[in-house]
Amino acid sequence: MADLTNKEIENILSKVVDIYTEQDIVSSNIINDINIDGDKIQVNIELNYPANSYHAILSKTITDTLAKNGINHVSVDIKTKIVKYIVQKGVDVLPEVKNIIAIASGKGGVGKSTTAVNLALALQMEGAKIAILDADIYGPSQPRMLGVSKVKPESTAEGKLLPILGHGIQSMSIGYLVDEDNPMIWRGPMVTQALEQMLRDTLWRGIDYMIIDLPPGTGDTQLTLSQKIPVSGSVIVTTPQDIALIDAKKGLKMFEKVNIPILGIVENMSLHICSECGHQEAIFGTGGGETMAADANVEFLGALPLEMDIRTDVDEGTPTVIKDPEGRISEIYKEIAKKVSAKLTQQSRATNAFPSITIE
Numbered sequence: 001m002a003d004l005t006n007k008e009i010e011n012i013l014s015k016v017v018d019i020y021t022e023q024d025i026v027s028s029n030i031i032n033d034i035n036i037d038g039d040k041i042q043v044n045i046e047l048n049y050p051a052n053s054y055h056a057i058l059s060k061t062i063t064d065t066l067a068k069n070g071i072n073h074v075s076v077d078i079k080t081k082i083v084k085y086i087v088q089k090g091v092d093v094l095p096e097v098k099n100i101i102a103i104a105s106g107k108g109g110v111g112k113s114t115t116a117v118n119l120a121l122a123l124q125m126e127g128a129k130i131a132i133l134d135a136d137i138y139g140p141s142q143p144r145m146l147g148v149s150k151v152k153p154e155s156t157a158e159g160k161l162l163p164i165l166g167h168g169i170q171s172m173s174i175g176y177l178v179d180e181d182n183p184m185i186w187r188g189p190m191v192t193q194a195l196e197q198m199l200r201d202t203l204w205r206g207i208d209y210m211i212i213d214l215p216p217g218t219g220d221t222q223l224t225l226s227q228k229i230p231v232s233g234s235v236i237v238t239t240p241q242d243i244a245l246i247d248a249k250k251g252l253k254m255f256e257k258v259n260i261p262i263l264g265i266v267e268n269m270s271l272h273i274c275s276e277c278g279h280q281e282a283i284f285g286t287g288g289g290e291t292m293a294a295d296a297n298v299e300f301l302g303a304l305p306l307e308m309d310i311r312t313d314v315d316e317g318t319p320t321v322i323k324d325p326e327g328r329i330s331e332i333y334k335e336i337a338k339k340v341s342a343k344l345t346q347q348s349r350a351t352n353a354f355p356s357i358t359i360e
Contacts, residue, residue, distance in 0.1 A: 004071070006034045009041065012069050016061055018050065020342035022061065023131070025062075032079075041071060045078040049341035050126035050208070052080075053334060080127050082208040082341075084350035087230035088259060093324060094200070097207040099232040099344060101263065102225060104255070106247025108139075108216040111268035111304070112237040114314050116213040117145045119168055119235070121321040122330070122337035128208040131163065133199060134173030136215040137191045138183075140167075141177040147317025152176060153202075160203040167322050172202045192224040199229060209341065216247075226258035233263040233344050235301065240270055240288035248289075252296055263343045264299035265289050269306040299343055302336045304329065 006318070014026040025031055025045065035042040043062055051058075059076040066074050081188060094100075103116040134142035143149040145323045146166025153161045153176050163170035163313045174194060204210070212229070216220050232256045238248035251303065255262050267289025272281050282305060293300035304310065310329060313320045321330045 004036060006036065006043070009034050009036075009043075009066070009071070011240040012066060012071075012096075013043070013062065016058075016065050018058065018342070019045075020049070020054065020338050021345060025058075032185050040073045041066065041075070041259070043074065043076045045076065046119060047078060047080050048083055048345045049338065050080055050082065050123055050128035051338050051342070052125070052127045054338060065161055082128060083346055085232045085347045086350050087232055088226065091228060091230045093230045093350070094204065094210075096204045097210045099208065100210045100230060101340065101344070102212045102214055102231050102255075103237060104214045104222070104234055104251045105216050105237045105244075106249065106251040107244055110216075110237050110239045110244050110248075111310075112211050112216065113141045113145065114310060115235075115266055115268065115304075116211050117142060117314065117333050118319050118321045118330075118333045119337055119340065120209075120211040121167060121319055122333040123211075123341060124168055125321060125325065126334060126337055126341075128341070129166075129206050131170040131172075131204055131207045131210040133210060133212045134171070134175060135195050135198075135212050135221055137194055137221070138215065140173045140175030141314075142171055142173045142213055144317060145314040145319060146171055146221070149175065149180060149317070156203060159201070159293060161198075161201055163202050163204060166317075167319075170204060170207065172198045189220075192220050195221060195224055196228060209260045217251075222251075222254060226255075231296070232347070233261045233340075235263050235340060236263065236265045237268060238289050238292065239268050240282065240285035242285065242288070244284075244291055245288045249292065249296075252292075252298070261347060262296070262298045264301035264336075265293045265296075265341050266301050267303040270303035272306040275308065299339065301339050302332055304332055 010026050014024050016025050030045055032044040032046045062076050063074045105112040120130050120132045133355045134140045148164050148166040151164050153164055163172050231303050235249050236252050238244050269284050272283045290300045310320055315324045321333050
């Protein structure tokens with residue numbers, strides 16, 4: 001065929017849509033460059049969200065699209081570059097943490113912490129560097145879920161705490177600092193101070209996404225989060241049950257009022273499948289999370305069934321994404337992780353506070 005130009009190839013590739021950002025790969029500016037060497041074409045892609053499990057699919061879509069136009073000698077290279085996105089105005093950023101995503105629920109018992117830890121591990125599996133901050137001072141659960149509840153953090157000479165590593169994730173929790181059986185009998189100001197100290201006095205290193213596991217409700221911790229912690233986005237966790245949805249909507253409204261973007265809604269316990277007979281039953285109702293997402297005009301990220309393994313895996317300190325990384329439940333968590341991080345790329349990127357100035 002006649003000699004091709006980069007523009008002609010771009011016109012063809014404008015028909016290729018990234019299924020997670022829902023934008024074509026040309027207008028979304030993820031094509032780094034196109035190299036033409038005779039009849040050989042090299043397409044270099046740079047995604048701004050972690051999606052290791054999507055690379056092969058996207059690469060095949062690109063090569064198939066070009067092949068339909070008679071271009072058969074194509075190689076595709078996909079890399080990932082995660083950048084910072086804007087946060088609330090007037091909040092000090094963390095130099096070693098690019099983005100913070102808050103995982104919230106209106107009420108307890110909906111599987112928020114389980115979602116938080118599996119989402120964190122799924123993001124790591126997709127290629128990001130992850131930390132998790134357990135902000136539930138009264139009921140910290142991440143140390144046990146990460147299988148490191150007996151570990152105590154060390155500190156540096158400067159008084160910084162070193163994060164605890166669990167399954168490769170950097171983590172911090174009040175659960176590392178007090179005995180598991182001791183109740184935290186603290187008033188609100190002490191709780192918010194502890195949260196800030198854990199966030200800013202921990203020596204985080206090279207984090208793409210920090211997941212904050214919030215306590216249920218819309219109280220002091222959530223207010224501190226909105227006023228003093230640089231949050232890039234939030235995820236609401238609910239069940240299909242009407243009572244859970246009422247409280248989840250309050251959490252969603254709270255984030256809207258404090259101008260923290262809502263990246264989407266996750267529905268837990270959507271369907272129970274009997275392990276003995278296979279009978280399916282919607283114990284907590286059906287479609288509640290999806291309807292809530294549609295009403296609020298936010299993304300429905302996915303639904304997880306009511307399964308015993310999801311609960312026992314975190315109790316054992318090996319969350320499902322680690323214990324069964326290729327299983328059906330892990331695939332759901334990985335899909336949610338890609339949707340969350342891709343949704344974040346639709347926001348404005350953070351810029352340096354001061355322009356670089358050159359004096360000649």
